[in-house]
Amino acid sequence: MNHQAPVRRVLRLLGACALLTGWLAAAAPAALASPATHQATGYLRLAHLSPNTPPVDVYLYSVGNSNAMVVVHHVAYGTVSTYQTVPVGDYTVAMRGAGKPSSSPPVLSTTVKIQAGHAYTVAGVGPAAGLRLAVLNDTLTTPKGRSLVRVIQASLKEKKVTVMDGSKALASNLAFGSVTSYVSVAPGTADIKAAGGTMSTSKSVGLPADTTHTIVVLDDPGHLTIDPLTDAAGSNLLPSGGAATGFGGMAPRPGSSPLPWAAATAFGALVAVAAATRLRGRRRSWKARGSHAR
Amino acid sequence: MGLTSRGPRPSGPRLADAGAGTAPARRKHRRPHLSLLALVGRPAVVAAGIGLVLAGSGVAGLLMASHRDYTPPRVGPVKPVLAPAGRPQTPVPQTSAHASAPVSLTIPSIGVRSRLIRLGITKSGALQVPATTTVAGWYTGSPRPGAIGSSVIVGHVDSFTGPGIFYRLHLLHPRNLIYVRQKDGRLAVFRVSSVHQYTKRGFPTVKVYGPAPTPQLRLITCGGTFDVQTGHYLSNIVVYATIAS
Numbered sequence: 001m002n003h004q005a006p007v008r009r010v011l012r013l014l015g016a017c018a019l020l021t022g023w024l025a026a027a028a029p030a031a032l033a034s035p036a037t038h039q040a041t042g043y044l045r046l047a048h049l050s051p052n053t054p055p056v057d058v059y060l061y062s063v064g065n066s067n068a069m070v071v072v073h074h075v076a077y078g079t080v081s082t083y084q085t086v087p088v089g090d091y092t093v094a095m096r097g098a099g100k101p102s103s104s105p106p107v108l109s110t111t112v113k114i115q116a117g118h119a120y121t122v123a124g125v126g127p128a129a130g131l132r133l134a135v136l137n138d139t140l141t142t143p144k145g146r147s148l149v150r151v152i153q154a155s156l157k158e159k160k161v162t163v164m165d166g167s168k169a170l171a172s173n174l175a176f177g178s179v180t181s182y183v184s185v186a187p188g189t190a191d192i193k194a195a196g197g198t199m200s201t202s203k204s205v206g207l208p209a210d211t212t213h214t215i216v217v218l219d220d221p222g223h224l225t226i227d228p229l230t231d232a233a234g235s236n237l238l239p240s241g242g243a244a245t246g247f248g249g250m251a252p253r254p255g256s257s258p259l260p261w262a263a264a265t266a267f268g269a270l271v272a273v274a275a276a277t278r279l280r281g282r283r284r285s286w287k288a289r290g291s292h293a294r
Numbered sequence: 295m296g297l298t299s300r301g302p303r304p305s306g307p308r309l310a311d312a313g314a315g316t317a318p319a320r321r322k323h324r325r326p327h328l329s330l331l332a333l334v335g336r337p338a339v340v341a342a343g344i345g346l347v348l349a350g351s352g353v354a355g356l357l358m359a360s361h362r363d364y365t366p367p368r369v370g371p372v373k374p375v376l377a378p379a380g381r382p383q384t385p386v387p388q389t390s391a392h393a394s395a396p397v398s399l400t401i402p403s404i405g406v407r408s409r410l411i412r413l414g415i416t417k418s419g420a421l422q423v424p425a426t427t428t429v430a431g432w433y434t435g436s437p438r439p440g441a442i443g444s445s446v447i448v449g450h451v452d453s454f455t456g457p458g459i460f461y462r463l464h465l466l467h468p469r470n471l472i473y474v475r476q477k478d479g480r481l482a483v484f485r486v487s488s489v490h491q492y493t494k495r496g497f498p499t500v501k502v503y504g505p506a507p508t509p510q511l512r513l514i515t516c517g518g519t520f521d522v523q524t525g526h527y528l529s530n531i532v533v534y535a536t537i538a539s
Contacts, residue, residue, distance in 0.1 A: 009337040043507050083507045085487075085536065119507045140505040210505065211442075233443030234505030236435040239421035242497040242530035243448050246516030247427070250366040250452035250461060251527070253520055261355030268348025275342030 040116035043083040043138075046093065047123035048075045049154035049177075050131050051219045055098040056107070056124065063090040063111065074098045078154075078218050080121075080229055088114055093122045093133060108133055119232065121214070126177040127156060139182050139212050140232035147207040148182040149190075152216045155224055158196025161217050165190045165207075170215065182212065192226055199224045210234040369457050372405035378473050378481060393440035393509075394478040396432050399447060403470045404462035406430075410474075413448060421514070423448055427458035436503065436512075439474040440482030440537065444506045447474075451515045451527070460515035464489060464531045472511060472535050484511045484535035491517050493529050502532055509537035 046058045055077075060070040069091075070084055075098075090113050094106035110133035112120055119138040126132050142148050151163045151171040163171040170192075171180045187209035193202040194217045205228040207213060216227040378400050396410045413422040413431040424431045430449035437443030450458030472484040492498060502512055511534075518529025 009341075045507075085508070117501075117504075138507065140507060142505070212505075230442050232505045232507040233437045233441065235433070235437070235444070235446070235503050237415055238499055238503045239415055239433070239435075239446075240419040241421075241499060242492065242494040242516075243421040243423050243514050244516070244526055245423050245448060245460070245514065245530070246451040246458065246520070246527045247454045248452065248520040248522070248525065248527070249455045250369070250457050251364075251520030252366055253364050253522060258356055261352050263352070265349050265352030265356060268345045268350070268352055271345025272342050272349060273345070275338045275340075275345055278338040279336070279342065 040088040041085045042088055042114035042116060043119035044086050044091070044112065044114060045081045045083045045119075045121050046072055046075065047080040047121055047216075048077050049123045049125050049152060049216065049218075050128060051077050051154065051156040053077065053124065053128040053131055056095045057098050057100065057102075059094045059096065059102065059106070060084075060086070061092040061094065062087075063092055068102065071102070078216075078227065080123075080216070080227070083119060086114055088116050090114075095124060095133070107131070110135060123152070125152075125154065134177075134179070136179060138214070138231045141234065142210050142212055143184055145187065145209045145236070146184045147187045147209060148212040149185055149207065150182045150214055151180045152214060153178055155196065155217050155219045157219045158199055158217075158224060161194050161196045161224070163215060163217065164193045164195075174217075187211075192228070194224055194226055196224060201226055203228065208233070210236055366452075367456055369461065372403075372462065375400060375402050375405050375407045377402050377471065378475060393438040393482065394476040394480070396439045396445075396447075396474045396482075397477050398475040399430050400473040400475070401466070401470070402473075403467075404465055406459060406462070408449070408459050410447065421446070421448060424450065424459075427453040430459050430513075437509075438476075439484070439511055440476060440480075440509055442507065442509055444503060444510045444512050446503060446512045446514065448514045451517060451531070458515070460513065460531075463513060463515045463533060464491070464517055466513075466533050471538065472513070472533075474511070482509070483538040484509075485538040486533055486535045488534045490532050490534070491529050492532060493518065494526075497530060511535040511537075 044060070048056060055074045058072045058075050059068040062069055069086070072081055075081070090111060092109055092111050094109035096102070096104055096106050108124065108131055110122065112122055112135045114120065119140055121136040121138055123134050123136065124131055125134045139148055149165065149170055151174060153161050153171065153174040153176055155161055156176055159176050160173045161171065162169065162173055165185055168185065170183055174180060185207060187207055190205050190207050191202060192205045192215060194200060201224040203226040205213070205215070211233045212231040214229040214231055216229065218225050218227055398407070398409050400407050408428075408430045411424055411429055411431040413424065413433045415435065416422050421433060427450035430447055432439065433446040433448065436446040439445040439447070449460035449463070451460050451463070452458045466486050466489050468486050468488060470486040472486065474482045474484070476482060502514070513533040513535070515531050516527035516529070517531040518527055520527050
């Protein structure tokens with residue numbers, strides 16, 4: 001008799017059973033996935049910064065849609081709206097005289113592309129005769145621990161204005177209707193001074209760390225005025241990752257997964273049954289042999 | 295190896311010889327002996343033995359595993375919490391980076407009412423969490439609730455034995471209201487815009503904690519699968535809310 005054969009048979013039996021158990025296990029359903037779909041949004045605010053232009057109605061259209069998504073009525077000089085959260089996409093901003101029907105042709109319009117997480121200011125600037133819509137990219141993020149400031153010059157009385165933060169110039173001889181880029185300044189309370197040829201004004205403005213600001217220089221009948229806007233604010237320090245906010249007391253869970261045990265049971269049972277079937281077959285053949293012998 | 299070639303077979307006949315004189319008797323005796331001893335040597339019998347032992351241990355393991363199952367305590371329905379009385383913050387200071395410090399949080403729809411403790415950052419740079427599971431906390435590095443920016447409030451989903459202050463946070467829906475009482479008595483009202491679950495590995499740090507141009511709130515707790523090995527949940531639930539205008 002070949003000595004290897006029985007061992008090999010045992011191994012073959014075990015192997016077949018393992019394969020079968022493996023197939024059964026593979027049929028188990030995959031874990032559920034729950035993708036969190038989220039529509040990306042950006043931010044948009046509207047401003048009227050043309051001193052001799054009468055109040056306007058401002059319309060915001062999603063490109064390709066003639067129904068206005070947002071209408072801001074009676075926006076007068078010096079008004080800056082709060083930021084609106086808008087879905088990412090292309091938009092048209094249109095201005096009509098205050099109270100004019102929405103079907104009337106707009107005085108002015110421009111397009112703006114809103115990107116995810118970005119903020120924009122669409123401002124009517126310049127004199128009434130040369131009114132235009134400026135699309136400004138607003139910065140939300142500062143260098144660590146700093147404050148960012150920019151200046152919009154919207155005074156027609158003083159054609160050129162210089163704006164100082166203490167001894168630091170934020171804008172030098174800035175022409176009417178123009179905007180500076182952001183300047184990084186040390187955080188704190190700033191003494192902001194705006195001066196033209198004849199008029200000047202000053203204001204104490206809080207510039208906390210990690211905030212961005214727009215200083216708007218405006219005409220107030222007879223003198224200059226400063227409108228400090230906070231564009232955005234961040235955290236002093238971004239925590240890394242999520243938060244460890246649970247101890248598991250409400251999490252239903254098995255002491256250990258029953259799956260390996262179930263697999264072992266199934267595998268064992270298969271082996272045993274297969275072997276028993278074989279044995280029975282063998283015994284029958286013995287019996288047959290035995291009766292022949294007798 | 296060698297299961298069939300091991301010793302017993304030659305000794306069988308000898309034992310049988312001792313007890314029997316005649317040939318027919320000898321054959322009768324020999325059969326049972328032979329099969330008993332040979333059984334051990336048969337591959338099918340060995341396989342059956344292995345199978346039975348495996349199945350037995352599998353059943354035992356199953357019983358043990360199910361015995362050690364942890365079922366959390368039952369929690370009753372939401373206890374009603376009234377929206378805080380008092381003048382809401384009007385006008386909402388949307389153009390201000392200033393708001394007075396937060397003192398308490400109320401979320402009527404999920405029965406949350408908690409004072410707000412102060413939280414910072416741990417040595418490893420992660421968000422500090424409240425020492426007790428029954429109170430929520432405001433991360434002082436983030437803007438104050440009601441001021442421009444993303445204000446961060448954190449609470450536990452559970453303790454070792456029961457629900458925490460933010461146990462039902464994941465049940466919030468867009469448009470649910472969140473109230474934060476400020477130190478000066480004013481009330482900042484937020485409206486839920488979305489609820490998300492992120493794996494801690496894929497946590498969108500900048501999206502959650504980063505700068506924002508409007509007053510926003512982030513409520514954070516744990517969710518998803520609890521990892522018994524590390525003792526932590528694998529995901530975070532983040533509720534995004536914006537100031538109600």
